[in-house]
Amino acid sequence: MTLATGFTGGTLDRADRLRHDAEALAAAMGNWQARLLKLEGGQPEVTEDGRLGWTMLAEAPDEAEFVLLGLDAGRPRFAALLPGAGPQAGFRSPALIAALDALEPGEAATYAAARSVLDWHARHRFCANCGAPTALFRAGWGRNCANCRAEHFPRVxxxxxxxxxxxxxxxxxxxxxxxxxxxxxxxxxxxxxxxxxxxxxxxxxxxxxxxxxxxxxxxxxxxxxxxxxxxxxxxxxxxxxxxxxxxxxxxxxxxxxxxxxxxxxxxxxxxxxxxxxxxxxxxxxxxx
The missing domain is CATH 3.90.79.10 (Nucleoside Triphosphate Pyrophosphohydrolase)
Known part of the structure; x- marks a missing residue:
């Protein structure tokens, strides 16, 4: 018997194929059905029916970078990496705990992926190999270093x-x-x-x-x-x-x-x- 656990059961197609295709990624970002996950200080907006809140990509600050979370029945879903955002690490406020209790399982899985990868970016703005600044690539699922050519990927x-x-x-x-x-x-x-x-x-x-x-x-x-x-x-x-x-x-x-x-x-x-x-x-x- 498979035991159901929290933060599992996600329904998004992670669309790895788009991470390697700059043109396809640009098309996904320009898709009128593309949506941005609503997060405030790492906390998700949760609707009355236990679903995540989404908005248009244009609502993000001009300096934001985007992480492709995946496709929802073909519709692109993103999270925003905001400039200067610090790591959230293990912090869980009472409001976040209440939000997690309210989320449907599949929705919680999407939030978990977004929270983890955004926190990883916030903690890896500099190359562990040479110390130079790194830049987002692979649709947000990696960072590379222009100085020593090292590539870094989210760790678990x-x-x-x-x-x-x-x-x-x-x-x-x-x-x-x-x-x-x-x-x-x-x-x-x-x-x-x-x-x-x-x-x-x-x-x-x-x-x-x-x-x-x-x-x-x-x-x-x-x-x-x-x-x-x-x-x-x-x-x-x-x-x-x-x-x-x-x-x-x-x-x-x-x-x-x-x-x-x-x-x-x-x-x-x-x-x-x-x-x-x-x-x-x-x-x-x-x-x-």
């Missing part, structure tokens, strides 16, 4: 997010900055030279002292804060003894399936992660 950072399982219970933890009572799956970045399974085992042991084996993959999710691929897994714990790393977690605990189901329903012993987060999907999958 892989992150494992997982629960350890022992005797019908799942291990969840919380970080100090989270809302009061929130617990979620543990998570951490993959390191160079490491497999997904190895990263899961290492991160769980580092954060909680729990050793796991038998790691199994569950699902994945793009996470646009700023640009990560969340890889959800479950590992089998050797025992239930917790040795907390206070630098990583404020607390960790074992919870039963009934407790997880109650939390997901909003009436449990802890506050569950938001629905658009893959941790919510992972806990739903495990509890089911």
């Amino acid at each position: 950072d892989p992150v494992v997010i997982m629960i350890a399982e022992h005797d019908g219970r799942a291990l969840v933890g919380r970080q100090p900055g989270w809302p009061k009572g929130r617990y979620s799956a543990l998570a951490g970045f993959l390191e160079p030279g490491e497999s997904i399974e190895e990263a899961v085992a290492r991160e769980i042991e580092e954060e909680s002292g729990v050793r796991v084996s038998g790691v199994r993959y569950v699902a994945s999710q793009p996470w646009p804060f700023p640009s990560q691929l969340m890889i959800a897994c479950i590992g089998l714990a050797e025992d239930d003894a917790i040795t907390l790393d206070a630098h990583e977690l404020e607390d960790a605990m074992w919870v039963t399936r009934d407790e997880v189901r109650a939390a997901l329903a909003g009436a449990g012993p802890f506050l569950a992660p938001p629905r658009y987060a893959i941790a919510h999907s992972l806990l739903t999958h495990w509890a089911g």
Whole structure:
């Protein structure tokens, strides 16, 4: 069974063919059906029916550059890279969280792509090879350096997010900055030279002292804060003894399936992660 996760299910044709064709891209920008995603400080405009707001390309500032998000039934869709715009990184305001809760799944996927690629541009205005300014190319899906000819492309950072399982219970933890009572799956970045399974085992042991084996993959999710691929897994714990790393977690605990189901329903012993987060999907999958 395929597990549906937040920021997936996008319906846009990414139209890679247009990224290499300057004439076709110019025609797409001149198409009367072309639309620009409405964003204010990285936050999308959301309609009452959970869809993204769009406007004409002419509404963008004269200095704006355009990223081709794709085609919607042949109709070009763009996002604007504004001059001097800084990176949004992991910032999520209460208004953005409310907007994400209201978005339809496919619409959230379009927003995630736009947010990630615009943030990448804001963080890569200079060449990592020689330090010279870079310029947008490939319809916004790359930057090149006129000085050393290096080409740079949007990156995605892989992150494992997982629960350890022992005797019908799942291990969840919380970080100090989270809302009061929130617990979620543990998570951490993959390191160079490491497999997904190895990263899961290492991160769980580092954060909680729990050793796991038998790691199994569950699902994945793009996470646009700023640009990560969340890889959800479950590992089998050797025992239930917790040795907390206070630098990583404020607390960790074992919870039963009934407790997880109650939390997901909003009436449990802890506050569950938001629905658009893959941790919510992972806990739903495990509890089911």
